[in-house]
Amino acid sequence: MPAIELADRIPTPAEHRAIAEAVGWTHAFDWDTIGASLAGSIAGVVALQNGVAVGMGRLVGDGVKYFYVQDLAVVPAAQGHGLGTALLDRLLDQVAAQAPSDAFVGLFATPEGDALYRSRGFAAGDMTGMFRIVAPHGA
Known part of the structure; x- marks a missing residue:
């Protein structure tokens, strides 16, 4: 497997969608609002292989006492090599x-x-x- 680089950043909406869809999470997100959701993240990590995002994870919460691991995923072709563990460890370090x-x-x-x-x-x-799940007012 080619070398993987871990970048301490939030995935872009396009990266997030590509990885989410690769693992079967196509209908798990409101794609019209994913940019705003990602912008509300505390921290994140993206795994890059030859410049292409193949894994991601992010943290949400208050940034002081409460943190939640969100959207940790690795595309199937890159699974089985410890990448999920590396992403989780990087988030816990953050x-x-x-x-x-x-x-x-x-x-x-x-x-x-x-x-x-x-x-x-x-x-x-x-x-x-x-x-x-809570629907917005007027929905």
């Missing part, structure tokens, strides 16, 4: 560099990502993850 004290790092994992996150110390703990 949390450690930014947080002034112990920080809570949360995430939602797909079944495919569960082993990766557990290998880096994530656990269900004594909490239950929940979510809800």
Whole structure:
């Protein structure tokens, strides 16, 4: 596999969409608003192979105490070489560099990502993850 470079930055909307679609997340995002969503990120990392984005991850939250790993994905052709682990480790390093004290790092994992996150110390703990979709007023 050709060399991979990790760039500490948020993916562009085009990079985000290409990677998301490559892993089957085509309908998981509102593509009209993804630029604004990405702009609200705290930090991120993009994996580049010959200048093309093949992996991504970003952090959302308050940037002080609460951080959430969001949109961590690697295109199928680049999977199986530790790239997901490298992206997650880089994001956790960014949390450690930014947080002034112990920080809570949360995430939602797909079944495919569960082993990766557990290998880096994530656990269900004594909490239950929940979510809800809220439609905008007038929708």
